[in-house]
Amino acid sequence: MRGFSCGRRMLAVLSAVALLGGCALGSAGQDQAGAPRPVGAVTMVVPFAAGGGSDISGRAMAAGLTSVRPQMRVDVDNREGGQGAVAYSYLLSKAGSPNYLLATETSLLVLPLSVDVAFSYRSFTPIMKLGEDYTLLVALPSSPITSCAQAVDQSRHRRVLAGISGALGPDAVVFSEMERVAGGDFDTVPYEGGGETMAAVLGGQVELASLNPSEVMGQLRAGELKALCVFADQRYTYPQLADIPTSVEQGIPVSFAQFRGMIAPGGLSPEATEHWISAARSFAESPAYTEYVASEFLQPRVAFGQDFAAYLEESEKLVAQVVRR
Template sequence: MTTPFETLGRGLRIAAVAAAGLGAMTGAALAQDYPDAGETLDWTIAFGPGGGNDIMARTMVDIITKYDLYPGNIRLENRAGGSGAVGWGYLAAQKGNGYAISTTSGSLITTPLQADTGWKPSDFTPIALMATDDLAIMVRGDSEWKTIEDYIEAAKTTPPTIAGTGTVNVDFIVPKLFSEAAGFDIEYISFNSMADMQTAQLSRAVDSLVANPGEVVGLVESGDMRALVYSGTKVPPELGEGVPTMAEVGHDIGVSMPRGVILAPDAPEAAKTYWIETMKKIAETPEWAEYIQGNLLTQNIIYGDEFEAFLTKTQAGFEKVLREQGVIN
């Protein structure tokens, strides 16, 4: 004879099994439902218009739109300030949201090293590293400094002003390491956008700037700017003839800027999977190949957990450099 307690226990076990089954079905349904065409994708650009981060994000969205890789609307927002702290701080606050996304730069790594941002790179959901780029030191086309040797010689007497995007990031690390190696000082001036930097350079408010070649090719072609030296291993011909690498003038620094894609912290696994697969599709398009070539980047693609490991390793390397330079304690 079955007691009331045994009947109750059997009922509870059946209910638990049913609930587990319902939970699994719900999870499967959620995975199938992502992305919801009714949800607007909120894409944060952590810097102002015209810079490398902005160009990459808008290129990706153009490709996504052309090939129908996302079924809903996409809202691009430039949330500039604090060397990326404002934009990525906004993304960090969207914890668990699979519809909050951003493109990255070196500032994702360096900004939390120098300020209490409340987030670090590993907090975000890693999607993909898509490329890396290197930087050139630029002067005006009519500058008295015709070569990097001219620049260094003058700098040993009067430290030049040099503009970069953000405060303590790759734009700061590259000229700082180079100047230390070459035996001169610099006065680094931070800007939130490439457009502001270019205006300052052309109006003679700063002596020089550091930029990705793709951001200044037009100004090189027009003669408004001249490249003096390049941090990468091979100088893009678009920078002009006779431009040396830092290694060629005896001061190799070995630093590149990572450009990738992240989601908000703790984004659903379905969202992570979807965007990894989407980035794979983007990387195979002719438009992406054109972007890489046109912006003089190095295609360097890794996904998911490998990208997270890359960010962690790169942050450790950047932290070592900044501590050695006395920039952070």
């Protein structure tokens, strides 16, 4: 994948900048370090720009936590840059503080496997895995490409530009897998989030894009985009998505789920860790969680604390097979 290697070099530079910024914040960032629970307002850090799936997830978690803990205030802070590295480096500087959370997803695993950053998922405290999110391959209705299989075939014979959210995120993984298992050859163009990727495909800057269902549902309903496939083993059961064939059905054996989750800084006290896991469990049992999952078309597969950490460990092994090939 020609764009993948280019994005890799770009991210190495951006990550270095992010790490320098994180170091500068370190001494001033130990807010309430070691405290058993947050004091005052809590910050939900979002690693990508407003409008994408991570932003939607972060805002849903912030609102959901306050719905089950009315005395709590959670502010959302979008810290995009470095394909997520800026936000993770920022959270790294908040070690021990229960006043910070981060809306995480698969870039937490991909970044440390791909570039020289000072963190891995082990640097943080896993709180909750909200669910799993399979992406769609979409194009303008006027595009001659009508399926994932045809996208692979076209990429072998001509230049096909594909927009992705993050140079090394889940979208990059699915295109990399399409090349590995099916012989495609795509030019990927990384953007900072789903909103920018959406604008690029709608504006014709790229021909294809990998986007989450929640990011693209409005455009599908309006006929502004068409879905070529979902990168999954089985079709979605949501009525709005049930007619979209899987990549596997089309002879492209690529299935990859992005997880959505919540982490806290590393070094939390046991009391602070339990505080957030308890709040997360209450959120998972609330109408706010049910509404979020349905509105974002997620698979509601939850995990908390050590179970979330075990999921991350297994997922890291899978991602490493793709990223390090």
